[in-house]
Amino acid sequence: MFEKLSNKCFLKSTALLLSFAMMFMSFTLPAGPVTLKSGSIIPLELLSTISSKDCRSGQMIYFKVTKDVVAEGKTVIPAGSIAKGQISRVKKSGLLGSEGQIEVVIRSVTAVDGTDVYLTGASLNDEGNNQVALSIVLTFLCLFGFLIKGGNAEIPAGTLCNATVAGNTTINVD
Template identity: 45%
Template sequence: MIQSIYQSTYVKYVALLLVICCTCMSFRMRGNAEVVLPAGTPIPMETMSLIRSDQVIPGQVIDFRVKYDVKVEDQVVIPAGSIAKGQVMRAQKAKGLGKEGFVEIQIKSVQAVDQQEVFLTGGNLYQEGEDKQTLAIVLGIVVCILFLTMKGKNAEVPAGFEFNAHVATNMTIAAK
């Protein structure tokens, strides 16, 4: 009787169906997986070179580097080393009368692994130089009027300076 069950065509079809079901459930296709990168996800960044307020102009595009992999559901959506773009919003050189220089840069976007542009927010970088206005005025009045031409210091953002930007909107990324 057991031998007749083994030779039955129904058993063969049921066994084939079980093998197909187990294969489909145990393997997940990673090549085409899509994940949602939620708005507000922090993106760790760093400056690639020294940025000085006397060397940049408003509107200039500056490159930044993603410091660490950004992962969603254990899948890398923005790899470390990716280049992010920022734009100088305001910049001013140090001026006479001890006024300091300053620079403000807004981080705009970075590319995901599927080459989509991920727009960023909250990553404004602002730096001021040293203000010497009080010193210039006091020395200009007490010692010599030429001290009024003393300049403050320009703003500097060193290479390797770390900060976070955040994803602006939810994005569906085809992770690899």
């Protein structure tokens, strides 16, 4: 009889402990402002292919956040959010085999409350194939080598990169 009573007490105390654990695990932090620290990493993926052939300097380029960004235990930038970049330098491929060049700088992403979070430390760039030597040789041989164009620079959709938060940013989380 003592053994049955002991097992009953054990089961009741275990159930009570489990109840407290479940209650603690479902506890949510109160809403309010949180600070996304300067230097926090934002993982991004390029949404569309960009090429020196058909883009221009200053053009906006879009990225998708690949993983929730959390500050103080709260999601401040959910996965799937759109980040903005801008083409900062573009050179089209040219005659005499000169290659195309392109550089994209990532500028900002929008937090859950609509705050623009400014980003730094991330850029993508590419250079096309340089055909200058071939062009010069062919120019001497047949006089039409100068018409050879270099390759276009291209950054494919799906390219992954990390941007860094430029400065501490206060975000209101509900």
